[in-house]
Amino acid sequence: MHPARAWRGRQQRYRLIGEVCSGCGARLFPPRDVCPACQRPARTPYPFSGRGEVYSYTVVYEPPAGYEEQAPYIVALIQLEEGPLVSAMLTDVHPEEVYIGMPVEMVTRVLHRQGERGVIAYGYKFRPLLRQALPAVASAEAARA
Amino acid sequence: MREVAIIGIGQTPVGEHWDKGLRELALEALEAAMRDAGVERVEALYVGNMLSGQIEAQEHLGALVADFAGMHGVEAVKVEAACASGAAALRVGYAMVAGGLADRVAVVGVEKMTDASGEAITVALATAADAEHEGVHGMTFTALNALLMRRYMHEHGYRREDFAPFAINAHRNAVHNPYAMLRFPITAEAFAAARVIADPITLLDASPVCDGAAAVILCPADQARAFHERPVRIRASAIATDTVALHDRRDPLWLEAVALSAHRAFQQAGVRPEDIDFFELHDAFTIMAALSLEACGFAPRGRGVAMALEGEIFREGRLPIATMGGLKARGHPVGATGLYQVVEAVLQLRGAAGLNQIRDARLGMTQSIGGTGATVITHILEAMA
Numbered sequence: 040m041h042p043a044r045a046w047r048g049r050q051q052r053y054r055l056i057g058e059v060c061s062g063c064g065a066r067l068f069p070p071r072d073v074c075p076a077c078q079r080p081a082r083t084p085y086p087f088s089g090r091g092e093v094y095s096y097t098v099v100y101e102p103p104a105g106y107e108e109q110a111p112y113i114v115a116l117i118q119l120e121e122g123p124l125v126s127a128m129l130t131d132v133h134p135e136e137v138y139i140g141m142p143v144e145m146v147t148r149v150l151h152r153q154g155e156r157g158v159i160a161y162g163y164k165f166r167p168l169l170r171q172a173l174p175a176v177a178s179a180e181a182a183r184a
Numbered sequence: 185m186r187e188v189a190i191i192g193i194g195q196t197p198v199g200e201h202w203d204k205g206l207r208e209l210a211l212e213a214l215e216a217a218m219r220d221a222g223v224e225r226v227e228a229l230y231v232g233n234m235l236s237g238q239i240e241a242q243e244h245l246g247a248l249v250a251d252f253a254g255m256h257g258v259e260a261v262k263v264e265a266a267c268a269s270g271a272a273a274l275r276v277g278y279a280m281v282a283g284g285l286a287d288r289v290a291v292v293g294v295e296k297m298t299d300a301s302g303e304a305i306t307v308a309l310a311t312a313a314d315a316e317h318e319g320v321h322g323m324t325f326t327a328l329n330a331l332l333m334r335r336y337m338h339e340h341g342y343r344r345e346d347f348a349p350f351a352i353n354a355h356r357n358a359v360h361n362p363y364a365m366l367r368f369p370i371t372a373e374a375f376a377a378a379r380v381i382a383d384p385i386t387l388l389d390a391s392p393v394c395d396g397a398a399a400v401i402l403c404p405a406d407q408a409r410a411f412h413e414r415p416v417r418i419r420a421s422a423i424a425t426d427t428v429a430l431h432d433r434r435d436p437l438w439l440e441a442v443a444l445s446a447h448r449a450f451q452q453a454g455v456r457p458e459d460i461d462f463f464e465l466h467d468a469f470t471i472m473a474a475l476s477l478e479a480c481g482f483a484p485r486g487r488g489v490a491m492a493l494e495g496e497i498f499r500e501g502r503l504p505i506a507t508m509g510g511l512k513a514r515g516h517p518v519g520a521t522g523l524y525q526v527v528e529a530v531l532q533l534r535g536a537a538g539l540n541q542i543r544d545a546r547l548g549m550t551q552s553i554g555g556t557g558a559t560v561i562t563h564i565l566e567a568m569a
Binding site for chain 2: 040048069071075094095096097098099100101102103104106107109112114115116123124125126127128134139150151160162164
């Protein structure tokens with residue numbers, strides 16, 4: 040990947056910044072500039088919370104070039120809490136622990152490397168919602184509520 | 185607009201052609217089609233292909249194939265729409281004849297996949313998806329289909345084994361197709377035990393990597409009898425598109441472009457789904473076959489797999505599919521597949537499908553799906569009385 044191509048995607052890949060439609064208010068991720076619902080411009084940046092749940096998932100055993108060292112890895116469709124679906128890898132979790140509906144949150148990780156001298160591309164992946172994975176924190180929060 | 189007929193067909197066996205390159209494969213199919221039609225020259229040539237630039241470092245296939253086929257000076261271009269490239273090339277050829285711009289048109293679909301390594305093929309096929317938002321996350325084409333299949337099973341309560349009839353039917357039909365790649369039957373037990381590629385997709389849900397070429401010759405329908413005694417009329421030709429990225433769809437399990445292109449095709453032909461005698465669908469993965477049946481209106485939502493389980497997709501069923509082996513067992517040389525489907529439909533409509541013949545086949549439908557449903561091309565073909 041050319042450095043400029045990685046750099047162009049920095050807002051969405053590192054910070055999960057999408058867009059909001061000036062017409063109907065739809066929140067869009069990935070950013071796409073024209074609202075698919077009402078065809079009006081959607082160029083106002085909108086930061087997504089990074090929380091969502093697993094809509095579907097699978098494990099890739101035969102990776103494309105550049106992803107070999109991560110294989111086997113889990114890819115998923117994540118339904119963000121604001122509505123949109125997004126494609127991403129799951130991380131910090133074993134395949135047998137994943138289920139449809141699992142709460143997840145966005146983290147920034149290495150997406151792929153291109154050899155010794157190539158760009159190391161970073162971007163979003165999703166991991167199980169950390170608060171849920173730590174019973175002590177979850178119960179403390181529940182007690183406060 | 186003029187009515188358009190198919191007056192010649194040609195195909196190479198689908199498989200691993202170590203001894204033939206892109207141009208030799210294309211020529212073999214083209215020569216067979218021109219011989220079948222009794223045509224010596226055409227005015228235009230359209231080449232359907234997806235991967236030549238990536239795998240063979242060769243683009244500019246219109247001129248390349250025309251040159252190699254000795255069609256000096258002819259109008260020729262390559263048409264690309266991912267896995268629907270072959271059908272897209274047919275659509276262009278159809279439009280040329282229907283619009284009166286040409287009287288003899290050749291359309292060939294060709295793909296050479298076996299010159300590349302498995303990893304390179306995986307990268308190349310993933311270009312049918314959204315590189316910026318799917319490919320970069322390590323998404324492969326098989327993975328995208330696996331995401332659909334798992335969600336479908338979750339929503340509709342099917343098991344993995346329930347998809348077996350799609351593969352069993354395809355393999356059964358490939359046995360009697362001399363051009364098919366995987367000419368052996370498979371059992372439900374073999375399906376259940378097959379090696380997982382991307383859970384829940386196994387080797388027996390997926391179509392194979394292969395080489396092949398298929399071609400047709402078109403002319404105005406009112407001239408067709410001069411060339412072939414059993415011409416086939418193109419009753420409908422329709423393309424529709426959807427988002428390239430699966431995640432951009434409001435409902436990933438509803439293939440909107442399938443519904444649109446099938447609806448447009450039914451309208452053009454003035455027929456209803458129940459009028460179709462057989463359907464060459466895009467069974468690149470078993471899940472795609474199920475979703476296609478549903479969005480076309482052949483099965484209610486969530487019942488595509490049930491339709492297969494009830495045996496309706498078999499040769500003697502209500503709507504035979506993959507009658508010559510489908511993508512699963514004939515093979516899926518991506519850019520050529522759309523034309524293999526049409527060549528096979530023509531064989532059925534001519535009554536020349538041998539042991540796979542659908543009795544009294546009059547109206548056949550073919551459908552190619554590019555990507556996970558971003559480009560969908562439907563044709564309806566009819567035996568000319």
